[in-house]
Amino acid sequence: MKIRPLHDRVIVKRIEAERTTASGIVIPDSAGEKPDQGEVIAVGPGKFLDNGEVRRVDLKVGDRVLFGKYAGQTVKVDGQEVLVMREEDILGVVEA
Amino acid sequence: MKIRPLHDRVIVKRIEAERTTASGIVIPDSAGEKPDQGEVIAVGPGKFLDNGEVRRVDLKVGDRVLFGKYAGQTVKVDGQEVLVMREEDILGVVEA
Amino acid sequence: MKIRPLHDRVIVKRIEAERTTASGIVIPDSAGEKPDQGEVIAVGPGKFLDNGEVRRVDLKVGDRVLFGKYAGQTVKVDGQEVLVMREEDILGVVEA
Amino acid sequence: MKIRPLHDRVIVKRIEAERTTASGIVIPDSAGEKPDQGEVIAVGPGKFLDNGEVRRVDLKVGDRVLFGKYAGQTVKVDGQEVLVMREEDILGVVEA
Amino acid sequence: MKIRPLHDRVIVKRIEAERTTASGIVIPDSAGEKPDQGEVIAVGPGKFLDNGEVRRVDLKVGDRVLFGKYAGQTVKVDGQEVLVMREEDILGVVEA
Amino acid sequence: MKIRPLHDRVIVKRIEAERTTASGIVIPDSAGEKPDQGEVIAVGPGKFLDNGEVRRVDLKVGDRVLFGKYAGQTVKVDGQEVLVMREEDILGVVEA
Amino acid sequence: MKIRPLHDRVIVKRIEAERTTASGIVIPDSAGEKPDQGEVIAVGPGKFLDNGEVRRVDLKVGDRVLFGKYAGQTVKVDGQEVLVMREEDILGVVEA
Numbered sequence: 115m116k117i118r119p120l121h122d123r124v125i126v127k128r129i130e131a132e133r134t135t136a137s138g139i140v141i142p143d144s145a146g147e148k149p150d151q152g153e154v155i156a157v158g159p160g161k162f163l164d165n166g167e168v169r170r171v172d173l174k175v176g177d178r179v180l181f182g183k184y185a186g187q188t189v190k191v192d193g194q195e196v197l198v199m200r201e202e203d204i205l206g207v208v209e210a
Numbered sequence: 211m212k213i214r215p216l217h218d219r220v221i222v223k224r225i226e227a228e229r230t231t232a233s234g235i236v237i238p239d240s241a242g243e244k245p246d247q248g249e250v251i252a253v254g255p256g257k258f259l260d261n262g263e264v265r266r267v268d269l270k271v272g273d274r275v276l277f278g279k280y281a282g283q284t285v286k287v288d289g290q291e292v293l294v295m296r297e298e299d300i301l302g303v304v305e306a
Numbered sequence: 307m308k309i310r311p312l313h314d315r316v317i318v319k320r321i322e323a324e325r326t327t328a329s330g331i332v333i334p335d336s337a338g339e340k341p342d343q344g345e346v347i348a349v350g351p352g353k354f355l356d357n358g359e360v361r362r363v364d365l366k367v368g369d370r371v372l373f374g375k376y377a378g379q380t381v382k383v384d385g386q387e388v389l390v391m392r393e394e395d396i397l398g399v400v401e402a
Numbered sequence: 403m404k405i406r407p408l409h410d411r412v413i414v415k416r417i418e419a420e421r422t423t424a425s426g427i428v429i430p431d432s433a434g435e436k437p438d439q440g441e442v443i444a445v446g447p448g449k450f451l452d453n454g455e456v457r458r459v460d461l462k463v464g465d466r467v468l469f470g471k472y473a474g475q476t477v478k479v480d481g482q483e484v485l486v487m488r489e490e491d492i493l494g495v496v497e498a
Numbered sequence: 499m500k501i502r503p504l505h506d507r508v509i510v511k512r513i514e515a516e517r518t519t520a521s522g523i524v525i526p527d528s529a530g531e532k533p534d535q536g537e538v539i540a541v542g543p544g545k546f547l548d549n550g551e552v553r554r555v556d557l558k559v560g561d562r563v564l565f566g567k568y569a570g571q572t573v574k575v576d577g578q579e580v581l582v583m584r585e586e587d588i589l590g591v592v593e594a
Numbered sequence: 595m596k597i598r599p600l601h602d603r604v605i606v607k608r609i610e611a612e613r614t615t616a617s618g619i620v621i622p623d624s625a626g627e628k629p630d631q632g633e634v635i636a637v638g639p640g641k642f643l644d645n646g647e648v649r650r651v652d653l654k655v656g657d658r659v660l661f662g663k664y665a666g667q668t669v670k671v672d673g674q675e676v677l678v679m680r681e682e683d684i685l686g687v688v689e690a
Numbered sequence: 691m692k693i694r695p696l697h698d699r700v701i702v703k704r705i706e707a708e709r710t711t712a713s714g715i716v717i718p719d720s721a722g723e724k725p726d727q728g729e730v731i732a733v734g735p736g737k738f739l740d741n742g743e744v745r746r747v748d749l750k751v752g753d754r755v756l757f758g759k760y761a762g763q764t765v766k767v768d769g770q771e772v773l774v775m776r777e778e779d780i781l782g783v784v785e786a
Contacts, residue, residue: 117302163740164259198301205774206693213398260355294397309494356451390493405590452547486589501686548643582685597782644739678781
C-alpha cells in the first residue's frame with residue numbers, strides 16, 4: 115500500500131533518536147520537547163496558492179528531516195506507522 | 211438520493227479499518243487518534259478563489275482516502291451514513 | 307412578507323427529517339449532531355470579493371440542501387420560522 | 403443631531419417585533435435568540451478595500467432590515483436610541 | 499506639546515455626555531456600554547495598505563465623533579487626558 | 595554595542611514620565627495603563643510586504659514616541675535597558 | 691551533521707549571557723523575560739510568498755542576534771543544542 119499526499123503534505127517515517135553516554139551505552143531520548151527526525155517517503159505536488167499556481171514542496175523522497183514532536187498525524191500503512199504532515203511542519207533537512 | 215457537494219467539499223463513505231493479529235483474528239482498531247479511511251463518492255466543483263477562479267478538487271470518485279477521525283460531518287443518505295468534508299481534511303490517497 | 311438576503315446569504319426553510327423503522331413506524335431523528343435538510347427560498351446576490359467583483363451563490367430557489375444543525379440564525383417570517391445562513395454553511399444539495 | 407457613519411457602517415432604528423396570538427392578543431416576543439428588525443436611517447460610504455477602492459453598502463435609507471440581537475452598538479441620538487452596525491451584521495432586507 | 503499620530507490613528511479629546519431629565523436637571527450618563535463622544539484633535543496620515551499605498555483617514559480635526567467606551571488608549575498631554583485610537587474605532591461623525 | 599533592528603522594528607529608550615503636583619513636588623506616575631514615552635534610538639529598514647516591496651518605517655532616530663506600557667521586549671544593551679518594538683506599537687510622535 | 695533550514699527559518703546557537711557585578715563576579719542572568727543572544731549558524735532560502743516569489747532572509751551566517759526567550763525549537767545536532775526559529779522571531783542584530 116502506498117499513500118499519495120495531497121497539496122503540501124509529506125509522509126515521514128520516524129527515526130528513533132538515540133543518545134549515547136560517555137561510556138557508550140545508548141539510552142533513548144526522553145525529553146518530550148525535542149524535535150524528532152524522520153525520512154521523507156512521499157511528497158505532495160505542492161501548495162495550491164490562491165492565485166491558482168502551485169508552489170512545489172521544497173523536499174524530496176529520502177530527505178532526513180527534523181520536525182516538532184507533535185507535528186502531523188500518525189497513519190498506519192501496511193502495519194507500519196508513518197506521519198502525514200505539512201511542509202510547514204518540517205524544521206529543516208539533516209545533511210550528512 | 212444523491213448529494214452534490216458545494217465548492218471544495220467531498221463526500222466520503224467510511225471504510226472500517228481492521229487489524230489482524232498474528233493468529234489471524236481480526237480485531238477492530240480502537241486507537242481513537244488514528245486517521246480513518248474511506249471512499250470518495252462525490253466531489254464538489256472546486257474551491258472558489260477570491261480572484262474569481264475555481265480550483266478543481268484534486269480527488270475523484272472512487273479514490274480511497276485517509277482523513278482525521280474528527281474530519282467532516284456525518285450525513286445519512288438513504289439510511290447509510292456518509293461524511294461531508296473539505297478537500298483540506300483529506301490527508302492523502304491510498305494507492306493499491 | 308419576503309426577505310431579500312444580502313451578499314452570500316441564503317434563506318432556508320427547514321424540512322423535518324424522519325426515520326422509518328423496519329416495521330414502518332416513523333420516529334423523529336434525535337441525534338443532535340446530524341445535519342439538517344431544508345429548502346432554499348431566497349438567495350443573495352453573491353459574495354462581494356475584495357477585488358470588487360461579486361461571486362454568485364452556487365444555489366437556486368427550490369434547492370434541497372443539507373446544513374449543520376447550528377448553521378444560520380432563525381428568523382420568523384409571517385409566523386413561520388426560516389433560517390438565514392451563508393452559502394458557506396451549506397454542505398451540499400440533495401438531488402432526487 | 404445627525405450621525406454620519408464611517409465606512410461600511412449603517413445606523414438602524416430598532417422596530418419592536420410583536421406576536422399576535424390566535425385570539426388576536428399581541429404579546430411581545432421574548433425569545434432572546436431571534437433576530438431583530440429595524441429601519442436604516444443612515445448609510446456609510448462603503449467598505450474601504452485594501453486595493454484602494456470603495457465598495458458601496460448594499461442598503462439604502464428606509465430599508466427595513468433583520469439583524470442579530472447582539473449586532474451593533476447602541477448610541478443615543480437626541481434622546482432616542484439607535485444602533486450603529488456594519489453592513490456585515492445585516493441578515494437581509496424585509497420586503498413588504 | 500503636540501502628538502502626531504502614526505498611520506490611521508487619530509487623537510480624540512473626550513466630551514462628557516450629559517442627560518437632561520424632564521425637569522431640566524442634568525445627570526451624568528452612567529450606562530457603561532453607551533459609546534462616548536469626542537472631538538478629533540489630530541489625524542494620522544492614513545492606513546498603509548499592503549500594496550504600498552496610503553488610504554487617507556476619513557476624518558478631520560474638529561470632527562465630533564462617536565466611539566466605543568473601551569476604544570483607544572488614554573494619553574496625558576500637558577496634563578490633559580486624550581485618547582489615541584484607530585479610525586476603525588470611530589463609529590460615526592456627529593453632524594450638528 | 596549597537597543593535598540593528600530587523601524589518602519594521604524600532605529600538606526605544608524609555609523616558610520616565612513624571613507628574614508635578616500643584617505645589618511643584620514631582621511624583622512618579624503610578625497608573626499602570628497610561629502609555630509610556632521614549633526616544634527612538636534605532637529604526638529597522640521597514641516592513642517587508644508580501645508583494646516583495648519594503649515599506650519604510652515612518653519614524654526616525656531621535657523621535658520622542660508614545661507607546662503602550664506592555665509594548666515591546668526589554669533588551670539590555672551595555673547595561674542599559676531598551677525596548678525592541680514594532681512600528682505598529684508606536685501610538686504617535688510627541689512634537690515639542 | 692548539518693541542518694539546512696527550510697523557508698524563512700534560521701538556526702541559532704545560543705550564547706549564554708552573563709552579568710558582572712561591581713566586584714567582577716560573574717552571575718548568570720536569571721530574569722526569564724529578557725531576550726537571549728545567539729549566533730546564526732544556518733539560514734533558510736527565504737519566505738515563500740503567495741505570489742510565488744521568495745523573499746530572502748535578512749540575516750547571514752555569523753550574525754549575532756537577539757531573540758525572545760521562548761523563540762524557536764531546540765534541536766540537538768552532534769550533541770550540541772541549537773535553536774530553529776523563524777526570521778520573524780529575531781528582534782535584531784547585535785553590531786560590535
